[in-house]
Amino acid sequence: MNSPLTSTVAAPAAASVAAPVATKAPAQRPAVRCAPPWRAPLLLLIAGLAACALFPEQLGLITRIFIAGLFVLSLDLVVGVAGLATLGHAALFGLGAYAAGIFALHVHADPLLGLGVGIAAGALTALVSGAFLLRYQGFTFLMLTVAVSQIVLSLVQKARDWTGGDDGLSGFAMAPLLGRFEFDLEGRVAAGYALAVLVLMFYAAQRLVQSPFGLALRGIHENRARMAALGTPVFRRLWLLYTVAGALAGAAGALSAQTNAVVGTDSLSFALSAEALVMLILGGAGQLSGALVGATVFTLLHHTAASINPYHWLFVVGGLLMLVVFVPPARVWTWLRQRAGGGR
Amino acid sequence: MNTLFNILIDGLAYGMVLFVIAVGLSVTLGLMRFVNLSHGAFAMVGGYCAAWLTREALWSFWLAVPLAIAATALLGALLEALVLRHLYGRKELDQVLFTIGLSFVLIAATNAIAGPQVQLITLPPLLAGSVDLGFRTLPAQRLLVIGAGLTVAAAAAWTVARTRFGVWLRAAVDHSGTASALGIPIRTVQCASFAAGAALAGFGGILGAELMPLEPYYALKYLVLVLVVVAVGGMGSIAGSLVAAVLLGTIETASRYLASGWGSLFFFVAMAALLAWRPNGLLKR
Numbered sequence: 318m319n320s321p322l323t324s325t326v327a328a329p330a331a332a333s334v335a336a337p338v339a340t341k342a343p344a345q346r347p348a349v350r351c352a353p354p355w356r357a358p359l360l361l362l363i364a365g366l367a368a369c370a371l372f373p374e375q376l377g378l379i380t381r382i383f384i385a386g387l388f389v390l391s392l393d394l395v396v397g398v399a400g401l402a403t404l405g406h407a408a409l410f411g412l413g414a415y416a417a418g419i420f421a422l423h424v425h426a427d428p429l430l431g432l433g434v435g436i437a438a439g440a441l442t443a444l445v446s447g448a449f450l451l452r453y454q455g456f457t458f459l460m461l462t463v464a465v466s467q468i469v470l471s472l473v474q475k476a477r478d479w480t481g482g483d484d485g486l487s488g489f490a491m492a493p494l495l496g497r498f499e500f501d502l503e504g505r506v507a508a509g510y511a512l513a514v515l516v517l518m519f520y521a522a523q524r525l526v527q528s529p530f531g532l533a534l535r536g537i538h539e540n541r542a543r544m545a546a547l548g549t550p551v552f553r554r555l556w557l558l559y560t561v562a563g564a565l566a567g568a569a570g571a572l573s574a575q576t577n578a579v580v581g582t583d584s585l586s587f588a589l590s591a592e593a594l595v596m597l598i599l600g601g602a603g604q605l606s607g608a609l610v611g612a613t614v615f616t617l618l619h620h621t622a623a624s625i626n627p628y629h630w631l632f633v634v635g636g637l638l639m640l641v642v643f644v645p646p647a648r649v650w651t652w653l654r655q656r657a658g659g660g661r
Numbered sequence: 662m663n664t665l666f667n668i669l670i671d672g673l674a675y676g677m678v679l680f681v682i683a684v685g686l687s688v689t690l691g692l693m694r695f696v697n698l699s700h701g702a703f704a705m706v707g708g709y710c711a712a713w714l715t716r717e718a719l720w721s722f723w724l725a726v727p728l729a730i731a732a733t734a735l736l737g738a739l740l741e742a743l744v745l746r747h748l749y750g751r752k753e754l755d756q757v758l759f760t761i762g763l764s765f766v767l768i769a770a771t772n773a774i775a776g777p778q779v780q781l782i783t784l785p786p787l788l789a790g791s792v793d794l795g796f797r798t799l800p801a802q803r804l805l806v807i808g809a810g811l812t813v814a815a816a817a818a819w820t821v822a823r824t825r826f827g828v829w830l831r832a833a834v835d836h837s838g839t840a841s842a843l844g845i846p847i848r849t850v851q852c853a854s855f856a857a858g859a860a861l862a863g864f865g866g867i868l869g870a871e872l873m874p875l876e877p878y879y880a881l882k883y884l885v886l887v888l889v890v891v892a893v894g895g896m897g898s899i900a901g902s903l904v905a906a907v908l909l910g911t912i913e914t915a916s917r918y919l920a921s922g923w924g925s926l927f928f929f930v931a932m933a934a935l936l937a938w939r940p941n942g943l944l945k946r
Contacts, residue, residue: 402754457940460892464883464933471926477799585887591761598758631769638762642748642755 354527357606369505376504378620379571381512384572386612389514389596390522390605396528396594397602399540399558401451401604404590405462406566408446408469411585413439413567414574418486419479428500428510432571437466437552440560442469449606451552453542470585485581486574500576507576513573516627518565522605524578525561533556597639601647627628666797668915674803675872676812676910682865682883683890683902684817687856688935691897692834693851695745696753698760700862701884702767705735707863709876712780722785726867730860737859741852756866763881772877781876782867806868810903813861818899832855889928893935895942904943905935 367377392406416438417431424433444463453461480486493499498506504610525531533554538545545551574580583589592615600611618637622630686700710729714720720728740763741802748756788805821827824892832840833847841847866875873883886909909928916927935943 453936453940456892456896458938460888461933461936464889464929464936467885467925467929467931471924471929474924475922475926499831565937586883593756595761596755602754629769631765631772635762635765635769638758640753642759642762 337553339433339553342375344511353375354523354533357523358501361606361609362583364514365408365516369508369512373503374504376508378616379509381503382613382616383470383508384569384576385509385593385616386514386598387518387572387608388566388569389600389608389612390519391562391569392523392597393602393605393608394558394562394565397604397608398531398538399534399555399586401555401559402455403462404459404587404594405464405466406562406593407438407587407589408466409442409566410570410573411569411580411591412442412469412636413570414580414584415480415486415570416567417571418489418574420579421489422486422493426490426525426574428491428494428575429498431491431575432514432568435567435571435574437566437567440564442567444556444561445558447556447563450560451555455504462590466587466590467584470523470582474582479579483582485579487579489578491575491578492637504576511572512574514568518568519605519609522565526605530554595634599637599641601650607634624632665764666917668911668918670799670803670807672914674806674910675914676907677806677891678865678869678872679886679910680865680903680906681868682862683887683894683906684813684899685861685900687823687891687894687897687899688854689690690891691895692750692830693854693856694834695749696756696760696940697745697858698757698884698888699740699763699767700858701731701749701882701887702764702863702880703737703859703865704869704883704887705771705875705879706736706767706866706878707860708782708866709780710863711867712782712870712875713775714891715783716872722783722788722913726864730863733866734856734860738852738856745855746848746851752832755791764884767898768877768880771772771880773789775877779879780870781873782870802871806934806945808915809864809868814865814899814903817861821899826850843849851871877893886928889932893932893943895939895945898942898944901942901944905929908935908943 363380365383369633372379383528388406388410391409392403395401395403395406417435420434449479450461450465474482474635476482492501494506494510498509500506511633514563526534532545533549536547536549537551537554541551570584573584596615597608598611599615601607612647619630619658622633667721682700682704682707686697688696689700711722711725714725714729715722718725745759746863748759781870784802788790790801792801792804821830824859829845829850832843832845833850837847837884866873868880873879890909892900893909894901894903909931912931913925913928916923916925920927939945
């Protein structure tokens with residue numbers, strides 16, 4: 318009986334005491350500090366483990382989200398950080414997947430070695446194609462990335478003996494992870510493996526973006542001519558970034574091949590490149606955590622809507638895309654943050 | 662010799678279809694600086710209208726085609742006036758996302774209304790037959806496509822270069838503020854050129870129904886081809902689009918005749934080579 322009354326009296330008093338302190342604190346010392354680079358990957362690890370623990374029947378879907386997240390992360394480095402709009406990113410993903418699959422089928426079934434091969438394949442593809450592509454800018458660059466990915470797709474379809482053509486590459490089984498953890502049917506090991514790779518790569522990408530190299534890339538994104546005038550070797554910086562992004566995309570492809578035990582030509586398709594771009598914009602290009610959010614939201618939406626009706630799914634994603642343009646996610650995030658209490 | 666002739670005729674017809682669809686996109690992309698990825702959907706709408714009018718409503722082909730084109734133009738004009746004009750000043754990525762979303766919605770709507778099967782346009786007896794040229798016989802439909810393509814090319818080039826409307830369009834593109842101050846009705850010009858582009862896309866969809874089968878995913882399937890033509894030809898260049906479309910159409914047809922196992926490899930290799938050689942378009946230096 319007494320307690321509500323005291324609390325209502327006490328609350329304004331406490332607020333009036335707290336208010337001057339709260340307003341004074343930023344004036345004394347602007348509390349703008351960079352979050353340490355390990356914080357976001359740690360949060361990701363916790364969130365990922367929590368998702369796995371809460372939804373043990375949905376481990377397949379969760380693994381797909383992890384892989385999509387890694388792929389979109391790689392795309393974010395190219396599109397969001399360096400400002401190179403590409404529609405051919407699936408070439409890097411798909412070749413990583415095929416390399417890992419072929420390696421497992423013909424050479425060795427160890428997943429970590431396969432992952433290394435996938436990373437190498439993605440990085441090598443990016444290195445070679447980047448040497449040609451990065452000489453161009455804007456719309457020409459965009460169309461050339463489409464051309465490169467379509468050429469890769471045609472070659473893979475043609476090389477039936479190696480890739481299985483349109484039937485896809487299958488028939489390889491992975492050895493236990495680290496020689497100990499067998500890939501189980503529920504996908505527990507697969508989910509943990511994908512999460513571990515994603516967290517490590519997310520950390521690496523975070524460090525990369527916050528390094529002087531990452532700053533140079535942001536500068537190139539803002540104003541290429543000025544960075545060149547300042548003495549930044551623009552082409553070499555972009556080439557290195559494209560190769561790193563290729564390595565990440567190849568890793569995502571290898572994970573997809575190893576956890577699904579099948580690689581199809583759809584992993585090289587134009588649709589995959591376009592979908593990844595949609596995920597990236599949805600989460601907010603330029604922010605690495607945004608890439609992960611976008612991949613999660615899109616994959617969940619896709620899963621839910623497509624299980625109801627594959628064509629209605631297009632209504633949903635089309636409507637969502639149009640909505641995103643007129644109500645940008647960045648503005649929504651800001652609004653939500655303000656509602657949630659003044660932001661960080 | 663026989664194969665070579667077939668490749669040339671089919672390639673020319675295919676190239677003309679690509680050109681008729683691409684020229685509208687080239688104008689919106691190059692002159693109005695608007696990335697319209699729903700252009701393929703306009704071609705699809707035109708084709709579907711014509712198919713429905715000739716098959717279900719049993720209209721004559723010669724009446725159904727103008728009506729289908731008019732319907733596509735109306736759709737384009739409505740979309741431009743109500744929604745798309747708000748995107749003119751926005752970033753390219755915004756335009757890409759919005760128009761891709763629009764294509765998705767149109768695909769879903771098409772499927773909901775007409776179903777997933779391939780739509781056929783009933784041809785009149787005049788076009789279903791073949792024409793004897795003396796030394797060879799050719800399908801009449803191919804000849805119509807080639808003739809229509811050349812007509813569109815000439816009419817579009819003449820409109821942009823010679824007419825008052827073309828002058829307005831170029832002025833509105835170069836400096837819309839000044840053009841408006843000089844009394845040019847910019848909004849009307851923009852809306853009309855967008856509608857004209859949509860109408861041409863619809864016409865291309867009708868012409869190409871035999872080469873590019875009409876189904877709900879049409880809008881995305883052939884979008885890449887059309888974008889390639891626009892990129893290789895140079896944005897805003899009508900002659901460049903024509904050359905690029907015929908060249909790439911012939912290459913695609915030749916590779917289908919001679920090396921069918923390689924898919925679209927040669928098409929994209931040719932595109933990459935041409936773009937690398939002339940990044941701003943075939944006819945521009």
